[in-house]
Amino acid sequence: MTPTSLLPERAPAPVQPTARRRPLGALVVAVAILLGTPAAVQASYAEREDARAFAAEIAGRHALDAAEVERALAGARHDPEVIRLITPPARKGVRSWRSYRARFLDRTRIDGGMRFWREHADTLARAERDTGVPAEVIVAIIGVETIYGRNTGNFETLSTLATLAFDYPPRAELFRGELEALFLLAREQGRDPASYYGSFAGALGYPQFLPSSMRAYALDFDNSGAIDFESDPIDAIGSVANYLRAHGWQAGAPVAERARLSPATDAASLVTAGIEPTLAPAMLADNGVTTVDGRAAAAAATLVDLETPGADTEYWLGYRNFYVITRYNRSSFYAMSVFELAEALRLGRLVEEIRAERR
Known part of the structure; x- marks a missing residue:
């Protein structure tokens, strides 16, 4: 399971307010009643047969406490904003590479990427040695995804994934798997499932990994004893590199x-x-x-x-490495934006090193 490659082709989300948000709970229910939303959406997830069956199923499969899973789901709330954001438009507009590129090849990401590289040069060098993935590609992915941690998302992940798992039929199977992975991730990390925040698609932290990808590819790259994608990018750097290596990155080969x-x-x-x-x-x-x-x-x-x-x-x-980047996000526009940002960062880093040698 990849960070986002099983989702529809997408551009990374625009910058959102940093304040964490929760679904509107009772207000949403009241509005749903007024608008005639189906009763299943209005009910607490713990009161719904499909959610209770899900709780029993994953409890039996993973030796979880079904009652605890149900209690967690009782706190989750349907979030109509999640459905709105993830639903593809009825009629897609004309795709524009120049417009897409301009969103990611800008001074914010280039200057921010140079600062990020300087600050974490040793970690990036280690990740490159360990995996063969160039530092500039690692930096570019984190830059495109979250502007180096500035935009990690403010949606409560438990409610987001419950909404998508039970109230978004087009991708329900995918998101039920991610909701299951969230419960397992929370157990492994000793956290409350409701303590995670991320994107409207359930992606987490600096690298925007879905829960299943966190479990499969995330590394404790700073050897702290825990994986932290929220407050420190070191684990994210190692994990992005590990993800690309696992999907077939060819060291030294062209993109x-x-x-x-x-x-x-x-x-x-x-x-x-x-x-x-x-x-x-x-x-x-x-x-x-x-x-x-x-x-x-x-x-x-x-x-x-x-x-x-x-x-x-x-x-x-x-080439093959271009394809590997599309395993992170199934979009040629995305992969080319990562590649071009990486090239801009590589050249900027080279100029810095030449200037340093001349001093």
């Missing part, structure tokens, strides 16, 4: 290169081959696809199309 297409290239048919890099260099060359300087692709690749209305589409060769 992406700008592509050049011949006038005869059928770009659409190549793009539809999918995001996984399965197109051989020779096959791409035979179809008129090379790097901008005329070289063949460095390895098997995917052809990535970055569309902007009113502008020429950018085409890139995405």
